Amino acid sequence: MAQPIVQTIHRDPALFWWILLPITVVMVLTGILRHYAMTLLQSAPKKQALPQIRQQRSLVRGMNLRANANVLTPSSFQARKAYMVSAYQEGKFLADPEGRGKPRPNPMSDPAAMEGIMGMMKGNMAMMVPQTLIMGWINAFFSGFVIMKLPFPLTPQFKSMLQSGVGTRDLDVRWVSSLSWYFLTLFGLQPVYNFILGSNNSANQVTQQMGQMNPGAGLMGPEQDPDKLFLNEAENLEVMEHRWILEGVEDRLLAKFSS
Amino acid sequence: MASPNLLAPPSSITPATALALSQKAPPILSTHPTSTLPWPLSLLFTSESPETWTIHENLFYASLRTGDDKSARLILDRLSSRFSPANERILTLRGIYEEALAKTPAELEKVFANYENVLRDEPTNFSIRKRRIAVLKSLGRREEAVTALTVLLENSPTDAEAWAELGDLYAQGGCWAQAVFCLEEVLLITPNAWGAHAQIATLHYLTTPSTVSTLALALRHFARSVELNESYLRGWYGLKLVSKKLIPMLAEVGRGGNKRGNREDEDEDAPPPKLETVKKLEELATGKLAEIVRMYGAGKKGWTGFDEAEVIAARELLDRDGKIER
Numbered sequence: 001m002a003q004p005i006v007q008t009i010h011r012d013p014a015l016f017w018w019i020l021l022p023i024t025v026v027m028v029l030t031g032i033l034r035h036y037a038m039t040l041l042q043s044a045p046k047k048q049a050l051p052q053i054r055q056q057r058s059l060v061r062g063m064n065l066r067a068n069a070n071v072l073t074p075s076s077f078q079a080r081k082a083y084m085v086s087a088y089q090e091g092k093f094l095a096d097p098e099g100r101g102k103p104r105p106n107p108m109s110d111p112a113a114m115e116g117i118m119g120m121m122k123g124n125m126a127m128m129v130p131q132t133l134i135m136g137w138i139n140a141f142f143s144g145f146v147i148m149k150l151p152f153p154l155t156p157q158f159k160s161m162l163q164s165g166v167g168t169r170d171l172d173v174r175w176v177s178s179l180s181w182y183f184l185t186l187f188g189l190q191p192v193y194n195f196i197l198g199s200n201n202s203a204n205q206v207t208q209q210m211g212q213m214n215p216g217a218g219l220m221g222p223e224q225d226p227d228k229l230f231l232n233e234a235e236n237l238e239v240m241e242h243r244w245i246l247e248g249v250e251d252r253l254l255a256k257f258s259s
Numbered sequence: 260m261a262s263p264n265l266l267a268p269p270s271s272i273t274p275a276t277a278l279a280l281s282q283k284a285p286p287i288l289s290t291h292p293t294s295t296l297p298w299p300l301s302l303l304f305t306s307e308s309p310e311t312w313t314i315h316e317n318l319f320y321a322s323l324r325t326g327d328d329k330s331a332r333l334i335l336d337r338l339s340s341r342f343s344p345a346n347e348r349i350l351t352l353r354g355i356y357e358e359a360l361a362k363t364p365a366e367l368e369k370v371f372a373n374y375e376n377v378l379r380d381e382p383t384n385f386s387i388r389k390r391r392i393a394v395l396k397s398l399g400r401r402e403e404a405v406t407a408l409t410v411l412l413e414n415s416p417t418d419a420e421a422w423a424e425l426g427d428l429y430a431q432g433g434c435w436a437q438a439v440f441c442l443e444e445v446l447l448i449t450p451n452a453w454g455a456h457a458q459i460a461t462l463h464y465l466t467t468p469s470t471v472s473t474l475a476l477a478l479r480h481f482a483r484s485v486e487l488n489e490s491y492l493r494g495w496y497g498l499k500l501v502s503k504k505l506i507p508m509l510a511e512v513g514r515g516g517n518k519r520g521n522r523e524d525e526d527e528d529a530p531p532p533k534l535e536t537v538k539k540l541e542e543l544a545t546g547k548l549a550e551i552v553r554m555y556g557a558g559k560k561g562w563t564g565f566d567e568a569e570v571i572a573a574r575e576l577l578d579r580d581g582k583i584e585r
Contacts, residue, residue: 039559047381048383052415053414054414056411057414057415057416057417060416061416064417064447064448065287065447068447068448071450072446073476074529122374246479246530249479250479250532250537250538253485253540253543254543255541257543
């Protein structure tokens with residue numbers, strides 16, 4: 001009946017008021033502040049010029065034709081296909097017909113692309129600067145404090161997560177150090193922000209980074225050559241097989257209602 | 260029927276519904292959506308949500324429709340102080356407001372000139388472009404509206420709404436082939452829209468001179484529309500109408516021998532439907548229409564959503580049919 005020895009550490013109750021609470025409050029406030037800073041720093045999405053819109057939507061039109069061709073009669077599908085393929089091959093819809101066949105310019109030299117990169121940098125800075133400051137603040141004032149005890153047992157693997165800054169090997173995993181509390185709040189406050197700021201806030205860095213994974217993963221990223229896309233689509237249209245959905249619809253309908 | 264809701268109004272609003280919607284204006288206008296407290300407090304105590312503005316916008320349309328211009332003005336001012344007056348959507352709403360208030364063609368021309376100015380600065384503002392076309396339409400300048408729409412579609416060929424509008428304009432002018440082309444584009448964007456299928460079928464049906472092939476196309480599109488939506492009254496109505504017209508023509512072709520049929524086969528997409536099939540389809544449509552009319556008349560649950568005018572038309576069609584048979 002050897003019960004594990006329960007470690008007891010007598011903590012000053014002031015620890016709660018002077019470390020745990022301040023860290024939490026500061027983290028929440030930084031998140032809110034960051035949200036508003038991001039809202040301010042965000043530049044309005046740049047408007048596309050008319051030729052660009054035309055280029056993109058013409059490509060979508062071709063894709064629509066390919067995807068939904070079965071509503072068309074064979075003759076009108078053939079007519080459309082012939083038109084689209086020849087227009088694509090001639091580059092009729094290109095925003096910049098002169099630039100056809102030329103290599104794409106370096107994105108770094110394109111002012112529009114630079115702006116996007118700058119926006120990303122701004123976002124990163126708004127995240128990194130306060131994080132650095134707060135971590136420095138916690139390290140300077142509260143390092144080495146054990147501030148709370150979790151009410152449930154944990155496996156020793158959590159030691160590095162919960163007790164960073166406290167170099168004691170035999171301490172029970174349930175004790176949490178101040179620096180670890182900082183990390184926990186850093187990653188775990190998203191629901192709180194959702195509650196305060198609404199669901200599409202930009203307070204947390206984790207969601208921010210996920211958003212940056214695929215910037216403009218749309219149809220026509222700036223890196224892709226529209227001419228190549230058009231030629232590709234023309235080829236797809238050329239080889240596609242057409243089936244008319246209205247063929248035999250009357251028999252289908254009768255069969256459906258006679259049964 | 261569910262009570263009209265400003266957040267998600269029905270897609271086609273009857274005059275009665277519009278009135279009910281616009282009568283909700285006073286309570287909404289008496290509360291202020293944005294907080295009047297100074298800045299940091301206003302962030303905490305605001306009751307503003309995205310829904311607030313959707314409600315405002317729908318209320319704006321409803322009050323303009325019912326002639327409550329004062330409320331509309333208030334809502335418009337509120338919206339433009341919240342979002343800037345230069346916002347694309349606010350510009351459009353302002354345009355709609357001015358159009359609604361314009362009494363004479365001269366005033367409408369002024370609105371039109373205003374749109375031209377906006378478009379010169381900002382050629383990508385598609386909603387203003389559409390308003391401009393709407394003004395052209397209400398001024399009765401159909402040709403210009405068609406031209407403007409073709410320009411819009413040249414630049415934005417994935418706009419189903421604009422294609423449908425262009426199809427409508429062509430149909431008004433009797434250019435059936437062009438109208439059919441436009442509706443086919445609509446179908447390419449929304450392939451399962453039974454309304455679009457019925458519309459294209461109507462266009463085929465109206466095409467003059469009507470031949471077996473156009474009527475067969477109309478029949479097939481109507482059949483597709485009821486295949487997609489089994490309780491689509493307009494589809495069944497059209498199906499019955501077309502098949503009634505098609506039966507004598509098919510019978511004649513059958514009697515006239517295969518000579519004509521063979522020649523037509525070359526440029527035709529599919530052989531015309533068989534006579535028996537069409538007859539069966541007509542019976543089916545008659546049965547369905549009778550069922551809908553009966554159920555609607557009895558006020559059965561789940562059958563009351565039909566448009567009253569359409570049900571009356573269906574009953575009339577059935578009655579006419581009955582008299583001929585008798």
